Amino acid sequence: MTTPDFETLFRLSLLISAALLGLVSVLTLGLLASKLLRQVWTRHRLRRKDFYAPLLLQVLLKKSDSLQPAPLRKKFRFADAAIVEHDLLRWEEKLSGNGLRRLKQLFEKLGFSDDETRRLKSWRWWIRARAAQRLGQMECKKAQPHLLEALRDRVLEVRLMAAWALGKLGDPQAIGEIVPALAHSSKLAALRVTNTIAALGPAGIPILEDLLSNPDPEVQILAIQLLGSMKVTEAVEPILQRLESRNLELRIAAARALGAIAEEQSCALLENSLEDPEWPMRAVAAAVLGQLKRQEAIPKLKGTLGDRSWWVRLNSGEALAKMGRAGKRALEESLHAPDRFARDMAAQWLEEFEQGAAVGAVP
């Protein structure tokens, strides 16, 4: 194989550099053009917005219960549908009561809900996510089957938006679909689903309880987290059973949920978790017992002050520091413990106790 001569190579390099410079110029021009276009579009949007605002108000304020948006739709010119839809979505945030109800009807009658349902099938994920968001915002009930389908979308943002939209539609049965769809996703998904299910209210609780018997541990964990965050006392019994699960994550989720629900009956079993073979579980159990201020756990917590895991020792010390005088007494006694680690930890937490600044630690 012959290598190119120096001059050819040099020319090629210069050519590539010139091509790059060309790319820079094109991008710069493109940037300027896009800025210009954005300005033109903003001006056009404002003009059309001013044109449609009184017409929309007229339709919304009519006393008759039936909306007549057809003449309005006939007036639509290039991109007007997008401008009107955008305005309706903005008004939705400001209106309430009857005005809001009529606005949502108008959204549907102008065909926007059908447009957005179609967009749920777009090949661009951000269009699908936005469609789900808008359908939820306008509570388009007839879009529910499509939103349930969107829960299986390959892009997380679309799934999250679909879950949020289903929550806005207010059908508790949707929980049975939302939780399994998002259980494997992320903490962010769990967080969104918490808000969604909180929006559905107590009607969703039986469905969450049913999900505790789902064979998938991730689904169970999410259901436990949700029941804990909603402080469902009726769920204590099935959650307690999960403290004996083989799955560590499940045991930890159960302990945390029990801490959030704060029911007396859960405390005794949580004390047993201080003897769990896995240190993260022992650490969480100590933290939860401290959070619950369970005085009966003091002897065991004194014992775990000398645990082989630093996190367990730290959380046990913190738990004792949170238990008032009895906890302080236990810490003082531990200053004479045979175990050096227990003595050190007791000294540290006694100091924190005296400063009144017991802060939380997480393993």
Add this chain to the structure above:
Amino acid sequence: MVGLQKAILLYFLGINLLYLFLFLLSLWAIIDYLRHTSYRDPREILQSRLTPPLSILVPAHNEATTIVTSIRALFHLRYPKYEILVINDGSTDQTLHKLMETFHLRRTKRIYHKTIPTCNVKDIYVADQPMPWVDLIVIDKEKGGKADALNAGINVSRYPLFCSVDADSILEQDSLLRVAMPFMERFPGTLAVGGIVRVANGCQISEGVVRSVKVPKRWLPRFQTVEYLRAFLSGRVAWSKLKSLLIISGAFGLFKKAPVIEANGYDPRTVGEDMELVVRLHRRNYPRGTQGRIEFIPDPVCWTEVPENLRALWRQRNRWQRGLGQALFRNLPMLLNPRYRLLGLLGVPYFWIVEFLSPVVELLGYLVFLVAILAHVVQWQAFGAFFLLTVLMGMNLSLLAVLLEEMTLHRYPRVRDLLRLFAVAILENLGYRQIIQLARMDGVIDFLRKQNVWGFMERKGLESHA
């Protein structure tokens, strides 16, 4: 001679094409990232009980000028639960005194749990609750270098994530919420996340908050502004997308604590401890099949003070080059190793050939052409053309980085500033770039001579720039 010239030209041609590829990948990645973030609200993370708490580690050695401003800025961060650990690494100035006086520190009996071996810790202080949701802890220790200070911070920290921040830097209010987002999305699968570092010189800063973003008034920081844009936006975004990110800046990075402890923390024998840790984390995790993601995200911003005089800049670049050499050399088995997939086959070779050897090749190029002219092998016009080529290439890359900034993140709102950045992108190739290459070459030589000193950094103070 001609063969060597050809090799040098081929090298330039190759890296030019690679840079173009990285630019296009970065453009796509940033647009994709911005689209994703438009469906995520940082307030959700702020209000959530599921957000993992984190420890901010601020190593400080003779930082009396900037330390109080930096710590105050950290109190303004929006994050549900965090603690700040300042590690006073044997300062001989007023650093500890200023901290004690400003934040009313008291000595504590807190146990120093030496999970990672470090130099002796003299005392641990805590502040009397400066903010209800933040704890301020100051660790006073014997001097052991930045890596040792960070290790001491890791040992004292309580939370599962830690964020390393330089004492001369300021984090934007939402930066922690944004940098924590990948951990919220996939906690088990994420090892570390880095954010963008921008130049604070010239910006209006008061009470530890950047009030107005401007291009620096002096030329040296201006050149560095474009350099930072190029390194972070065109470089790290693309490498992150290729799952081959080898560096998270020590000025701002969020790490999961457990794997860092397993890897025995930062290596105190290097001057590029930030890069060395990231490379080592990759090296440990890939063969086990547990490769957690190490990501870079472009919008959580850390503002940092850059050197304003040539001597300080020279020292800094020398140190960076030595650090790069140490990190690459210590992890040599990763080079062209298919076990590390794209990282071993593309990422590591790129850092060797382009980042580490570029000053050698560029300066050798100038030298070879000069010798060839003197020996009448080539005409001086050829040298001129070679110089023009390197300038053109450098200019293109810098212009693309400025364009990328303007097309996506748009942090310099004034048209005047943007025009200045374009001008700097052109001018930096006529002198500044060659000086930096010389400093880096100096670093390569020092690396080969096994020089391991950190070097003194002058600070003006973050609030004195506007």
